[in-house]
Amino acid sequence: MNKRGFASDNNAGVHPEIMKAIENVNSGHTIAYGDDPYTASAVKKIQSILGDKVQPFFVFIGTAANVLGLDAVTKPYHSIICAETSHIHEDECGAPERWTGCKLLPVESPDGKISPASIEKHMYGIGFEHHSQPRVISITQSTEMGTVYSPDEIRAITNYAHDHNMLVHMDGARISNAAASLQIGFRDITVDAGIDVLSFGGTKNGMMYGEAVVFMSEAFTYDFKYLRKQGMQLASKMRYIAAQFERFLDEDVWLKNASHANLMAKMLEAEVMKIDGIRITQPVQSNAVFAILPKEIIPVLQEAFFFYVWNEATGEVRWMCSYDTTEEDVINFTSLIREVMN
Numbered sequence: 266m267n268k269r270g271f272a273s274d275n276n277a278g279v280h281p282e283i284m285k286a287i288e289n290v291n292s293g294h295t296i297a298y299g300d301d302p303y304t305a306s307a308v309k310k311i312q313s314i315l316g317d318k319v320q321p322f323f324v325f326i327g328t329a330a331n332v333l334g335l336d337a338v339t340k341p342y343h344s345i346i347c348a349e350t351s352h353i354h355e356d357e358c359g360a361p362e363r364w365t366g367c368k369l370l371p372v373e374s375p376d377g378k379i380s381p382a383s384i385e386k387h388m389y390g391i392g393f394e395h396h397s398q399p400r401v402i403s404i405t406q407s408t409e410m411g412t413v414y415s416p417d418e419i420r421a422i423t424n425y426a427h428d429h430n431m432l433v434h435m436d437g438a439r440i441s442n443a444a445a446s447l448q449i450g451f452r453d454i455t456v457d458a459g460i461d462v463l464s465f466g467g468t469k470n471g472m473m474y475g476e477a478v479v480f481m482s483e484a485f486t487y488d489f490k491y492l493r494k495q496g497m498q499l500a501s502k503m504r505y506i507a508a509q510f511e512r513f514l515d516e517d518v519w520l521k522n523a524s525h526a527n528l529m530a531k532m533l534e535a536e537v538m539k540i541d542g543i544r545i546t547q548p549v550q551s552n553a554v555f556a557i558l559p560k561e562i563i564p565v566l567q568e569a570f571f572f573y574v575w576n577e578a579t580g581e582v583r584w585m586c587s588y589d590t591t592e593e594d595v596i597n598f599t600s601l602i603r604e605v606m607n
């Protein structure tokens with residue numbers, strides 16, 4: 266029996282509706298490599314949500330969506346400005362640097378967010394051939410610290426970028442959690458907020474696998490089919506990613522799942538706040554709770570409910586909720602915390 270825990274929203278299984286969607290397309294033959302009616306239909310569905318100008322391309326994983334999306338809009342002499350806590354900077358094993366050739370320029374981001382003011386320090390050497398040229402600002406929504414950018418905060422960054430001849434990439438591995446938290450649609454925090462390239466996530470919110478790189482303008486898509494193939498992300502059996510996305514994009518899946526995960530994080534925060542000696546370190550705005558607790562109790566808790574220590578130096582831990590986290594999980598976990606604290 267798999268143990269339940271708060272380690273990652275990736276640790277949850279596949280949502281039953283997604284499993285059904287996979288099953289539903291699992292008969293007969295269809296053309297491979299995306300030239301099939303299921304892929305066409307899923308592309309249309311994304312366009313119906315984000316606007317018919319957007320160009321989606323399915324890939325297997327989030328790292329690939331980020332790396333290939335960034336590769337499509339940069340040259341190796343460019344640089345990419347991002348939060349120091351961002352997945353592209355911390356958790357992709359240097360793949361963005363290796364693949365794009367670009368320099369990553371991290372910005373301090375205690376809450377996971379960046380802003381035009383914090384980006385400013387990297388804006389020099391423009392036009393100077395000895396210096397890598399800032400070309401993309403990459404932001405994560407919701408952030409790696411569980412915080413959420415408002416549409417105005419995103420617009421401030423995209424306006425700044427566009428004024429400086431730059432583009433904005435959004436790592437939307439958890440875009441559903443952000444949209445659910447803000448109670449607005451995907452379009453409000455992407456196309457309408459000026460985002461140029463989106464990594465549209467599905468895996469963390471109930472899909473088995475599959476993400477989409479979505480370009481907001483056709484201008485960037487000319488080369489992409491070649492980049493995706495060279496990047497080893499052209500799925501032969503594309504219908505299974507497409508079918509998942511098609512179902513995922515209904516509100517009874519993405520919104521319901523993300524709202525539930527967010528709600529469980531809020532409940533976890535509320536229960537933890539009743540316990541003396543634990544400090545919540547980040548605003549809980551999506552499905553993550555960050556906290557500092559006595560270091561010696563961490564292994565005891567991890568034994569029963571696995572989770573990760575986020576920052577070894579401070580002892581800060583990350584608790585992630587997923588679409589299948591239950592109230593019982595939260596109560597059992599916080600009861601255990603209370604027990605070992607006493």
Ligand SMILES: Cc1ncc(COP(=O)(O)O)c(C=O)c1O
Pocket residue numbers: 326327328329352405408409436438439468
């Ligand atoms: C913010 C963020 N971006 C992207 C990813 C993509 O991950 P993967 O390549 O494991 O699908 C993750 C996964 O943890 C993530 O947390």
